[in-house]
Amino acid sequence: MKKQDDLILIHAPSIYDFRKLPIMHGPISDVVPSTPIFEMYPIGFTSLSEYLERKGFQVRIINVAMKMIKDPAFDAEALIRKLNPRAFGFDLHWMPHVQGSLALAEMAKRLHPETPVLFGGLSSTYFHEDLVQNYPFIDYVIRGDSTEGPMAMLLAAIRAKEPPRDVPNVTWRENGEMRVNPLSYVPETMDHIAIDYGHIMKKVVKYRDMTGYVPFTNWLEYPVTAVFTCRGCSYNCRTCGGSAYGFARYANRKKPAFRAPELLAEDIFRVCDHLNAPVMIIGDIYQAGDDYGERLLS
Incomplete structure (x- = not known):
């Protein structure tokens, strides 16, 4: 008998009705490989899925935005209606997704x-109180830049049908009243997670769903990949939403959490084991000091 998915992570288009409405899209950076529909889901989906699977939870990713782009006849509502997870998860990481994420989340709650x-x-973290107070179809917001641990605890509470009173980083609703649990889960390193493209390939086979896992439109033709040196930053660049100040104020991160250079190298080699693709290292390899960069390159 097929096990019930504990969590289905859904990535929405920037605007849910983009196939019907006339939309004037603004410019996007050349470093963003997706279209203005922002069909690229956060790489955190990948690390979250891998981490939760190691903890014994069944997780699926569905890139609804990609499905809508690839198939003009694709019916998102019909897909969501036939799903049966213990919980639905939606990313509101980049602000362009606010309308699309809210629309699909409302649909999921209406159908289930x-x-x-x-x-x-990160956008959910910034607006966590607004989301819980003003959108009754949202039950929980997981705050911070590292949600793997709290998500595992929350899924365990959902399995047990218990309120998440002791789950860190969660904003939720109890008897109509908003509860804001302390944002106390802030790992000092990134060594507990992995960017494992092999994990994603196994998921594609398991669910027989290539499109639902493809990160952006032309990825199969040019499969750009990425690994991360850290979460957080040491600097306060005026044009960046991920500054040291921003992470400290909204994610309670006082200093960057670096991934050990040896593990980062393993991430890169793991990509090369599965894909003939360029690997972008996101984050200055010398931000943690010369020793970090030299260890990575040695």
């Missing part, structure tokens, strides 16, 4: 009123 709806991402 007893199934919890979760939000996460």
Whole structure:
């Protein structure tokens, strides 16, 4: 008998009705490989799925934005109606997704009123109170830049049908009242996670769903990949939303959490084991000091 998915992570288009409405899209940076529909889901989906699977949870990713782009006849509502997870998760990481994420989350709650709806991402973290207070179809917001641990605890509470009173980083609703749990889960390193493209390939086979896992439109033709040196930053660049000040104020991160250079190298080699693709190292390899960079390059 097929096991019930504990969590289905859904990535929405920037605007849900983009196939019907006339939209004037603004410019996007050349470093963003997706279209203005922002069909690229956060790489955190990948690390979150891998981490939760190691903890014994069944997780699926569905890139609804990609499905809508690839197939003009694709019916998102029909897909969501036939799903049956213990919880739905939606990313609101980048602000362009606010309309699309809210629209699909409302749809999921309408079709599955007893199934919890979760939000996460940096924009969700910033607007966590607004989301819980003003959108009754959102049950939980997972705050911070590292949600793996709290998500595992929250899924365990959902399995047990218990309130998440002791789950860190969660904003939620109890008897109509908003509860804001302390943002106390702030790992000092990134060594507990992995960017494992092999994990994603196994998921594609398991669910027989290539499109649902492809990160952006032309990825199969040019499969750009990425690994991360850290979460957080040491600097306060005026044009960056991920500054040291921003992470300290909204994610309670006082200093960057670096991934050990040896593990970062393993991430790179793991990509090369599965894909003939360029690997972008996101983050200055010398931000943690000369020794970090030299260890990575040695």
